[in-house]
Amino acid sequence: MTVRVRFAPSPTGELHVGNVRTALYNWLFARQHGGRFILRIEDTDVERSRREYEEHILEDLRWLGLDWDEGPDVGGDFGPYRQSERLALYQEYARRLLDAGWAYRCFCTEEELERERERARAENRPYRYGGRCRHLSDSEARERAGAGEPHTLRFRVRSGPILWEDVVRGPVRWDAEVIGDFVIVKSDGWPVYNFAVVVDDLLMRITHVIRGDGHLPNTPRQLLLYEALGATPPVFAHLSTILGADGTKLSKRHGATALREFREQGYVPEALFNFLALLGWAPPQEVGEILSCEQLLELFALENVSKAPAIFDLQKLQWMNRAYLKAKPLDELVTAILPYLQQAGRLPTSVDAAIREWLRRVVDAVLTHLDHLSQIVEETRIIFEYDLSAALAYPEVHEVVEDPGALDVLARLVEELADVPEITTETFRAAAARVREQTGRKGRALFHPIRIALTGRPSGPELDKLVPIYEIGATLALPHPIPSVRERLRMFLTWAERVRAESPSR
Ligand code: GLU
Numbered sequence: 001m002t003v004r005v006r007f008a009p010s011p012t013g014e015l016h017v018g019n020v021r022t023a024l025y026n027w028l029f030a031r032q033h034g035g036r037f038i039l040r041i042e043d044t045d046v047e048r049s050r051r052e053y054e055e056h057i058l059e060d061l062r063w064l065g066l067d068w069d070e071g072p073d074v075g076g077d078f079g080p081y082r083q084s085e086r087l088a089l090y091q092e093y094a095r096r097l098l099d100a101g102w103a104y105r106c107f108c109t110e111e112e113l114e115r116e117r118e119r120a121r122a123e124n125r126p127y128r129y130g131g132r133c134r135h136l137s138d139s140e141a142r143e144r145a146g147a148g149e150p151h152t153l154r155f156r157v158r159s160g161p162i163l164w165e166d167v168v169r170g171p172v173r174w175d176a177e178v179i180g181d182f183v184i185v186k187s188d189g190w191p192v193y194n195f196a197v198v199v200d201d202l203l204m205r206i207t208h209v210i211r212g213d214g215h216l217p218n219t220p221r222q223l224l225l226y227e228a229l230g231a232t233p234p235v236f237a238h239l240s241t242i243l244g245a246d247g248t249k250l251s252k253r254h255g256a257t258a259l260r261e262f263r264e265q266g267y268v269p270e271a272l273f274n275f276l277a278l279l280g281w282a283p284p285q286e287v288g289e290i291l292s293c294e295q296l297l298e299l300f301a302l303e304n305v306s307k308a309p310a311i312f313d314l315q316k317l318q319w320m321n322r323a324y325l326k327a328k329p330l331d332e333l334v335t336a337i338l339p340y341l342q343q344a345g346r347l348p349t350s351v352d353a354a355i356r357e358w359l360r361r362v363v364d365a366v367l368t369h370l371d372h373l374s375q376i377v378e379e380t381r382i383i384f385e386y387d388l389s390a391a392l393a394y395p396e397v398h399e400v401v402e403d404p405g406a407l408d409v410l411a412r413l414v415e416e417l418a419d420v421p422e423i424t425t426e427t428f429r430a431a432a433a434r435v436r437e438q439t440g441r442k443g444r445a446l447f448h449p450i451r452i453a454l455t456g457r458p459s460g461p462e463l464d465k466l467v468p469i470y471e472i473g474a475t476l477a478l479p480h481p482i483p484s485v486r487e488r489l490r491m492f493l494t495w496a497e498r499v500r501a502e503s504p505s506r
Pocket of ligand 1 (some may be wrong): 008009042171197210211215500
């Protein structure tokens with residue numbers, strides 16, 4: 001029997017990381033077993049479903065590296081793959097259940113049902129449908145329906161236990177008594193979720209349903225429907241809830257939760273793929289946690305997925321992302337950061353070869369500080385902005401301004417650099433060495449004022465990397481030109497002099 005699994009998102013919003021993990025586990029399971037991975041769009045909530053969300057879902061899944069064998073865009077033998085295009089099938093199956101007496105017409109109005117719910121609340125018991133229309137005679141029900149009286153179709157729930165063996169949770173037992181006859185077709189003719197899913201899973205020959213445990217209460221209802229249709233149900237695997245670091249259900253309060261948000265922040269797909277695969281499943285200890293798609297395909301085991309809630313540890317995701325970023329070729333990273341810097345107005349819309357070459361140095365200088373790519377804008381502030389008035393916010397900058405010895409270092413450095421034909425890391429170091437000879441200042445006493453003068457900041461990337469970045473950067477056609485090394489030193493000295501002159505203590 002070919003394994004056939006499906007991912008069945010509702011296009012009512014952006015893809016949540018919890019759903020993405022569900023998709024990923026389905027995909028891994030299908031690919032491991034040489035099976036089929038099916039994408040089905042559950043758009044029966046007409047009010048909230050949007051085509052635009054559907055497009056985003058497809059895009060995001062593809063971005064993550066998941067592909068599907070059947071789906072709304074690629075078709076397949078068991079389509080259509082959008083529920084809104086399958087209404088005739090649901091009608092056909094509803095008719096079958098009705099004819100066999102498994103379903104009945106319910107004429108209770110919304111107000112009547114609300115009163116029932118109200119009573120249950122007041123008596124502090126869980127609500128279930130009281131069953132008023134369960135015993136209507138067939139002829140009366142037909143007659144009222146024929147006269148145009150609005151009605152739903154309800155499933156006649158049998159008594160007795162409902163049992164299944166869940167791959168993740170083990171044996172599960174549900175008591176049919178607590179369920180109450182549930183609606184399968186609404187008065188407008190649209191199927192409800194539990195019914196549509198069973199018809200689809202059945203017709204699409206789904207062998208394993210792997211989904212979030214939020215659907216646990218739906219499973220007994222779905223099993224009853226399979227039973228009534230005389231069909232063998234698929235195997236179920238319910239994945240645990242994902243919690244935030246504080247132990248509450250992962251939500252907007254915890255920050256980004258949509259795959260798209262992580263994507264926009266510049267997390268790479270391999271990192272999210274790896275991270276989400278480990279949300280609820282752990283590889284054998286000796287292989288570590290950085291695992292490629294191939295390794296995950298080899299190691300993943302649905303039966304070892306934990307039923308304990310998984311914790312979404314953002315720091316771990318950041319750590320993984322850094323690991324994947326570091327392993328990427330510099331050119332690929334340059335391409336990836338371009339849009340962020342362009343959007344921030346730091347780079348021209350079309351970037352020439354010289355700028356690209358220079359960006360390799362920029363990325364190399366700040367890479368270790370990046371958890372995700374959008375941070376490039378903040379982390380390169382020190383390269384694109386030279387703002388001495390803002391520098392005074394740092395006490396260390398004040399200290400340099402107030403230290404004649406430090407200013408002397410800078411003045412001498414300007415002189416030593418005057419005749420240097422080309423400032424490179426090496427020629428700059430040599431000039432600094434001559435200043436050390438002249439002043440006797442070395443180490444931090446020498447380099448700290450230099451760093452402050454060049455960057456306007458007390459800390460940042462290595463000077464050895466910054467010097468050529470400034471020097472070459474000054475020659476490039478950037479939207480906001482950046483000063484060269486010499487210009488920085490001169491600007492700083494002039495500015496420091498002015499600050500000292502204006503200082504009230506003098
Ligand atoms: N459409 C459902 C959801 O987005 C999934 C249904 C299922 O997996 O059975 O939660």
